[in-house]
Amino acid sequence: xxxxxxxxxxxxxxxxxxxxxxxxxxxxxxxxxxxxxxxxxxxxxxxxxxxxxxxxxxxxxxxxxxxxxxxxxxxxxxxxxxxxxxxxxxxxxxxxxxxxxxxxxxxxxxxxxxxxxxxxxxxxxxxxxxxxxxxxxxxxxxxxxxxxx
Numbered sequence: 001x002x003x004x005x006x007x008x009x010x011x012x013x014x015x016x017x018x019x020x021x022x023x024x025x026x027x028x029x030x031x032x033x034x035x036x037x038x039x040x041x042x043x044x045x046x047x048x049x050x051x052x053x054x055x056x057x058x059x060x061x062x063x064x065x066x067x068x069x070x071x072x073x074x075x076x077x078x079x080x081x082x083x084x085x086x087x088x089x090x091x092x093x094x095x096x097x098x099x100x101x102x103x104x105x106x107x108x109x110x111x112x113x114x115x116x117x118x119x120x121x122x123x124x125x126x127x128x129x130x131x132x133x134x135x136x137x138x139x140x141x142x143x144x145x146x147x148x149x
Contacts (some may be wrong), residue, residue, distance in 0.1 A: 004088060005080075013079055020077065024075055027073040028065065034077060037110070043081060045074040045109040054104055057060060062102030067137050071096065071109055075123040075141040078111035089121065089143035096139040106138065119146050 011020045017034055021027050030047060035042040047053070047070045055063025072094055079089050108128055115122040125126070125139040126132065 002087060006038075008080055009084065014063060015098040016138075024073065024077070026069060027077070028063075030070055030073070032073055034074070036145055041082075042073060042110065043078055045070070045077070045111075047109075049105050049107075051104075055103075059101055062104065062106045062107065064098060064102075067098070067102050067107065068094070068096050068139070069074055070126045071127050071137065071139045072141060074109040074127075075111050075125050075139070076143075078090040079113060079116075079123055082113060083116065083121075087146060089145050091141060092144050094124055095141075096137060098137050099135050102127075102136045103129055108132075113116060117145075119144065 007021065007023060007138045011023070015036070021032055021034070031050060032042050033046045033048065036042065047066075053062050053066050054060045055066065072091065076089060076091070105128065109125055110132070112124045113121060114124055123141045123143065125141065126135045127137045128135045
């Protein structure tokens, strides 16, 4: 098990959400936050609004790359949170559908693992602002879990 995976597992067991984000450079730069949403361990990811996240100042709207990066990082953290991480999962495919502009306000996301085998995992991601019933974007991510079996 890698040093990073050992640290992640320890931080997960301690429920130290902030330190997990600090350990993932891109998530830290974006300002991602997360916490457990309920007693069953469902994770809620949050990207608090920051003016620097606006990509289209005419609308204004959040930058599409920021929305995609937020959703990809949410999927990675969600997958690692819900399995005993031996290796860092590697993303092999990420498909993103933008459904409406991300307004200049906080963005939320939740994930669902739809398939997890020994070598691959598939994760669905939804991002929204006012209501989960009105997603800003949806995505599908495929991860390679192990390089040697």
